[in-house]
Amino acid sequence: MSHSIGKGLFSYLLSPILSKHIRLMSGVFRGQKLVYSEFGEPIKVVQKEEYKTEPPHNNDLIVKMIAAPINPADINTIQGKYPVKPQFPAVAGNEGVGEVVSVGTSVDSFKVGDRVIAIKSGTGTWRTHLTIDKDYVLKVPKELGVVEAATLSVNPCTAYRMLKDFENLKPGDTVIQNGANSACGQNVIQICRSWGIRTVNIVRNRDNLEELVLFLKGLGATHVLTEEDLRTTKIFKNGDIKKPKLALNCVGGQNALEMLRHIENNGSMVTYGGMSREPVTVPTSALIFKNLKIRGFWMTQWSKENERNKDRLEMFEELISMMMNSELQGPAYKMVDFDNFKEALLNTMTVKGMIGKNIF
Amino acid sequence: MSHSIGKGLFSYLLSPILSKHIRLMSGVFRGQKLVYSEFGEPIKVVQKEEYKTEPPHNNDLIVKMIAAPINPADINTIQGKYPVKPQFPAVAGNEGVGEVVSVGTSVDSFKVGDRVIAIKSGTGTWRTHLTIDKDYVLKVPKELGVVEAATLSVNPCTAYRMLKDFENLKPGDTVIQNGANSACGQNVIQICRSWGIRTVNIVRNRDNLEELVLFLKGLGATHVLTEEDLRTTKIFKNGDIKKPKLALNCVGGQNALEMLRHIENNGSMVTYGGMSREPVTVPTSALIFKNLKIRGFWMTQWSKENERNKDRLEMFEELISMMMNSELQGPAYKMVDFDNFKEALLNTMTVKGMIGKNIF
Numbered sequence: 001m002s003h004s005i006g007k008g009l010f011s012y013l014l015s016p017i018l019s020k021h022i023r024l025m026s027g028v029f030r031g032q033k034l035v036y037s038e039f040g041e042p043i044k045v046v047q048k049e050e051y052k053t054e055p056p057h058n059n060d061l062i063v064k065m066i067a068a069p070i071n072p073a074d075i076n077t078i079q080g081k082y083p084v085k086p087q088f089p090a091v092a093g094n095e096g097v098g099e100v101v102s103v104g105t106s107v108d109s110f111k112v113g114d115r116v117i118a119i120k121s122g123t124g125t126w127r128t129h130l131t132i133d134k135d136y137v138l139k140v141p142k143e144l145g146v147v148e149a150a151t152l153s154v155n156p157c158t159a160y161r162m163l164k165d166f167e168n169l170k171p172g173d174t175v176i177q178n179g180a181n182s183a184c185g186q187n188v189i190q191i192c193r194s195w196g197i198r199t200v201n202i203v204r205n206r207d208n209l210e211e212l213v214l215f216l217k218g219l220g221a222t223h224v225l226t227e228e229d230l231r232t233t234k235i236f237k238n239g240d241i242k243k244p245k246l247a248l249n250c251v252g253g254q255n256a257l258e259m260l261r262h263i264e265n266n267g268s269m270v271t272y273g274g275m276s277r278e279p280v281t282v283p284t285s286a287l288i289f290k291n292l293k294i295r296g297f298w299m300t301q302w303s304k305e306n307e308r309n310k311d312r313l314e315m316f317e318e319l320i321s322m323m324m325n326s327e328l329q330g331p332a333y334k335m336v337d338f339d340n341f342k343e344a345l346l347n348t349m350t351v352k353g354m355i356g357k358n359i360f
Numbered sequence: 361m362s363h364s365i366g367k368g369l370f371s372y373l374l375s376p377i378l379s380k381h382i383r384l385m386s387g388v389f390r391g392q393k394l395v396y397s398e399f400g401e402p403i404k405v406v407q408k409e410e411y412k413t414e415p416p417h418n419n420d421l422i423v424k425m426i427a428a429p430i431n432p433a434d435i436n437t438i439q440g441k442y443p444v445k446p447q448f449p450a451v452a453g454n455e456g457v458g459e460v461v462s463v464g465t466s467v468d469s470f471k472v473g474d475r476v477i478a479i480k481s482g483t484g485t486w487r488t489h490l491t492i493d494k495d496y497v498l499k500v501p502k503e504l505g506v507v508e509a510a511t512l513s514v515n516p517c518t519a520y521r522m523l524k525d526f527e528n529l530k531p532g533d534t535v536i537q538n539g540a541n542s543a544c545g546q547n548v549i550q551i552c553r554s555w556g557i558r559t560v561n562i563v564r565n566r567d568n569l570e571e572l573v574l575f576l577k578g579l580g581a582t583h584v585l586t587e588e589d590l591r592t593t594k595i596f597k598n599g600d601i602k603k604p605k606l607a608l609n610c611v612g613g614q615n616a617l618e619m620l621r622h623i624e625n626n627g628s629m630v631t632y633g634g635m636s637r638e639p640v641t642v643p644t645s646a647l648i649f650k651n652l653k654i655r656g657f658w659m660t661q662w663s664k665e666n667e668r669n670k671d672r673l674e675m676f677e678e679l680i681s682m683m684m685n686s687e688l689q690g691p692a693y694k695m696v697d698f699d700n701f702k703e704a705l706l707n708t709m710t711v712k713g714m715i716g717k718n719i720f
Contacts (some may be wrong), residue, residue, distance in 0.1 A: 031516040241646065274648075283639045284634030295653055296646070
């Protein structure tokens, strides 16, 4: 398992800017992109290709990509196992940060040199130069870390929305989550700390458990328990901490059921992953007599429905501000150039605790 | 199984008015009540007792009870298996209709001779004379059938609220439900017919299936399918009927899972019983990618939270109006006096499809 002291899991970030590209003339660049024309195992179907941009149309920008993460959802998309199906040939990648290098004649809200992130799902960020409508990027401060910017639109946003949209959480309230050391889980811990919300964090037992506990407590975790601890814990009974109003589930199966037992009446469990590959099982009495609400969350869908929505822009603003104040840190990462993309794809697929995100 | 052609299941109604009682003087009656002082098997712990009323206090009424149903929840309460625990000694029974026979000095909204139903949970309706605060009864028209009045506050209200409070249903929309021949299920069918909503009704296969199908279609069912039919049905694919926005579940287990498969994206499944004694199992993808909402409903809790609420009075008014227009009929029933209460208790407990309501 790719866990290092105090670092959590590695995320792989592609670094297009380190890959081969040249400027031919104003608005025309020759670069590289990672494309696939059929679903399949990523290391077989994804190919590196050279291409040339055209000068940008009226509303378009050309963005020289600096960093683009490989998320488990990208792997699933390439495998054809994600509900979003691209048109072929497709450039892979959904997230990333870059610098504006050319603007169309109708663009006045961006200028060359601006730092931007892609905020539309299915953009195809794994390329050196991205030609994109100005409405599908967001300007971010240059002082924002490259890794934080590149990974802003999926995991931090997922954590933020799940904490905002299901229960009205107030300072002093409790959130319980499993898979607490996942990329999203780490964001949950940090955002909760910033908002004064206490967290009970469930992780699998492992050899280096003590290190992981220290790492998560360093991020702001109130309690860290193993799945086994959770079965017998007395923290909710002895007054240490209020019963959770909200549970966040990316595991499913028995683990999710154990979390359910502790949720306060009228509370919610929100599922955003299924690493155990087991469904969510809910006792009838939890639904009827405790009035628990069992929901799901999918960031891609939310973003699609709220593309230009005020809530979305406020969210980006608040998350960026937290990042600038060092309240929210980006993931541990390894940056690789396009020459090494196959190794990065393979590792993202096989890292323990990541491949389980394939929930189909 | 206590199923008769065109009648559905029997409900047992106690008939206090047929039981021994006398008027001693104005406001003072000697009558009988069914009490228990410990949890246990109803035929062992419930005893018939004589008692004498006092003249009513300021805000109280004395109601001579005409009919009081035996609901499965009453059995569970006596067994101590229901989350609501009475104080001992307790008079059993939650529902019922009667006639006002005496009023306290501060009561001006009711008069002797009014027909009323008890609308507070835990009232203890299994007695000949009920002394009760005027705020805990509702006046109903004398033209309303005794059986409809006696059984109004649980099953029709449960059906009504589940159809109102989870999805915004419009004429032409579809609701799917299992246990469709249950007392609540029959109300769902009839209320939906009245509101122009189409219903897909799931029942267990049985010898007299054809009769049951005819009976439910007579109530207004659009489609009636067995659990096996549901697995292979094409009605949602061939355009016969829209996919359901709402599923109502009183069974759980595999049957609930089969219903889930057909719910429209963003729809809800509401659980109000667990006859199979199996939990509700929800695939991770149904939560994340279909955004299905898994909820529960408990009439007792809703009534408690909405005791004097406008919504509650509007609901009673609309249901009574449907009953007066013959759009909503009461259950098939058998009326028994207090001398035969043990037989009725025993039968309510053992009737197939009823005992399963004990979901603990």
